[in-house]
Amino acid sequence: MIQSEPRSAAFSLEHREFRDDEFWQEIPGWKDVSREDFGNYLWQAKNSVKKLKEVKEVLGERISDKLIADIEAGLRIAPMNIRITPYVFALIDWDNPIEDPLRKQFLPLASQMLPDHPYYLADSLYEDVDSPVPMLTHRYPDKVLFLPLTTCPVYCSYCTRSRIIGGSTDAVEKHTYGANAAKWETALQYIEETPQIEDVVISGGDAFNMTAKHIRHIGERLLGIDHIRRIRYATKGIAILPQKITTDESWMEAFLEMHRLGQSRGQQVVIHTHFSSPIEVTQWSKNAMDRLFAEGVIVRNQAVLQEGVNSDENVMMSLTKSLSYMNIQPYYVYIHDMVPGCEHLRTTLGQGVELEKQVRGITAGFNVPTFVCDAPGGGGKRHVASYEYYDTENGISIWRAPNVKPNELFVYFDPLCKLDAAANKRWSDSASRERMVFDAISKVDSELGASEREKISERLEKTYHVSK
Numbered sequence: 001m002i003q004s005e006p007r008s009a010a011f012s013l014e015h016r017e018f019r020d021d022e023f024w025q026e027i028p029g030w031k032d033v034s035r036e037d038f039g040n041y042l043w044q045a046k047n048s049v050k051k052l053k054e055v056k057e058v059l060g061e062r063i064s065d066k067l068i069a070d071i072e073a074g075l076r077i078a079p080m081n082i083r084i085t086p087y088v089f090a091l092i093d094w095d096n097p098i099e100d101p102l103r104k105q106f107l108p109l110a111s112q113m114l115p116d117h118p119y120y121l122a123d124s125l126y127e128d129v130d131s132p133v134p135m136l137t138h139r140y141p142d143k144v145l146f147l148p149l150t151t152c153p154v155y156c157s158y159c160t161r162s163r164i165i166g167g168s169t170d171a172v173e174k175h176t177y178g179a180n181a182a183k184w185e186t187a188l189q190y191i192e193e194t195p196q197i198e199d200v201v202i203s204g205g206d207a208f209n210m211t212a213k214h215i216r217h218i219g220e221r222l223l224g225i226d227h228i229r230r231i232r233y234a235t236k237g238i239a240i241l242p243q244k245i246t247t248d249e250s251w252m253e254a255f256l257e258m259h260r261l262g263q264s265r266g267q268q269v270v271i272h273t274h275f276s277s278p279i280e281v282t283q284w285s286k287n288a289m290d291r292l293f294a295e296g297v298i299v300r301n302q303a304v305l306q307e308g309v310n311s312d313e314n315v316m317m318s319l320t321k322s323l324s325y326m327n328i329q330p331y332y333v334y335i336h337d338m339v340p341g342c343e344h345l346r347t348t349l350g351q352g353v354e355l356e357k358q359v360r361g362i363t364a365g366f367n368v369p370t371f372v373c374d375a376p377g378g379g380g381k382r383h384v385a386s387y388e389y390y391d392t393e394n395g396i397s398i399w400r401a402p403n404v405k406p407n408e409l410f411v412y413f414d415p416l417c418k419l420d421a422a423a424n425k426r427w428s429d430s431a432s433r434e435r436m437v438f439d440a441i442s443k444v445d446s447e448l449g450a451s452e453r454e455k456i457s458e459r460l461e462k463t464y465h466v467s468k
């Protein structure tokens with residue numbers, strides 16, 4: 001249908017209104033908590049919800065036994081533990097928790113979860129495969145991903161690193177590690193000895209879980225390397241614990257010192273953060289951003305596209321405009337990675353392509369997020385519409401990554417719940433699904449030789465986890 005009028009959502013001014021009421025006092029356990037206490041990062045950390053019994057304790061009568069049982073069953077199969085700051089917990093609409101976008105991101109319900117895709121992978125992006133030394137992934141020519149710790153102030157159900165983040169669960173045994181400067185030296189030496197590296201993402205894990213001393217240690221070490229031009233501290237913190245920016249003076253001073261040190265040496269020190277829903281944006285986030293902006297700190301956002309969280313075009317437009325208004329650049333929206341426990345949160349690639357089309361044009365181009373698919377197998381981030389071939393019926397897309405792994409093809413799969421019954425029948429048989437993958441690959445490379453076929457077949461059978 002041709003649209004004759006611009007959409008009202010594009011012209012809405014709602015993104016300029018920042019929630020500033022005492023919303024946490026709606027939670028029975030926090031009804032007497034003052035604004036001053038709620039605004040303190042130490043109070044937030046101390047009162048974070050880390051166990052199911054704490055969910056029950058703070059909510060009292062506001063949560064039903066049925067919902068508690070559903071979460072309990074969800075936690076038995078989910079790869080992530082619970083950890084939620086009071087700030088986010090109180091922003092959940094507890095009158096309608098089933099459909100609430102924040103509840104979906106932090107408290108899994110067994111009744112909503114789906115079996116994993118046959119080709120899911122715990123390390124879908126091959127971060128461990130493309131790791132020359134522990135805690136470091138080197139995939140792009142001039143950029144590395146440094147993982148100095150694997151703990152965070154919250155644990156997200158959609159985490160792409162659920163294989164290592166946030167401690168073991170009933171479903172997944174993990175080796176989670178905290179910040180420990182002595183263990184970082186091998187990674188830092190690799191960066192020092194590899195002159196083509198210019199860009200370091202310090203992620204994990206979350207930079208909010210590093211002490212001021214750790215922030216300085218990593219910053220001074222990296223900024224002391226002449227070929228490093230850009231470092232990014234990654235934290236979801238501004239979205240889920242903005243009080244840290246306004247009240248943890250020791251952490252902020254350490255970060256700002258690194259920012260100024262970088263400026264004096266011509267090196268960029270920025271923050272990458274992680275809002276996925278406009279509901280996470282309040283006056284508390286705006287206050288945090290006002291401080292960072294006044295200090296000249298660039299903040300960029302990386303959102304994950306999730307069904308029922310931000311898959312609606314109006315929600316994505318609202319998120320984009322709210323972030324822009326607070327001076328956060330909406331940098332990326334990722335198509336959900338093919339990791340375990342997330343099938344109910346994944347969208348199709350086609351939904352991502354359509355959303356990108358709907359959001360583009362809403363504001364200045366530099367504030368329109370680039371929608372990307374991080375190609376499973378370590379192809380890196382590719383623009384959603386840059387696939388080589390897309391079989392929408394069977395949910396198979398084929399990708400190339402000329403600057404990353406020029407001789408390989410990468411395959412991304414849509415969630416089976418989005419395909420019709422006939423496609424699901426084809427997917428239920430292992431020989432038939434392999435045939436579908438080869439059919440899609442042959443549309444891109446019709447000359448595929450026997451040895452390449454064997455290699456891909458091996459990868460499908462051995463490297464990808466094939467559900468029995």
Ligand code: SF4
Nearest residue numbers: 152155156159205236
């Ligand atoms: S904050 Fe990031 S690293 Fe930590 S659990 Fe969430 S998605 Fe994973």
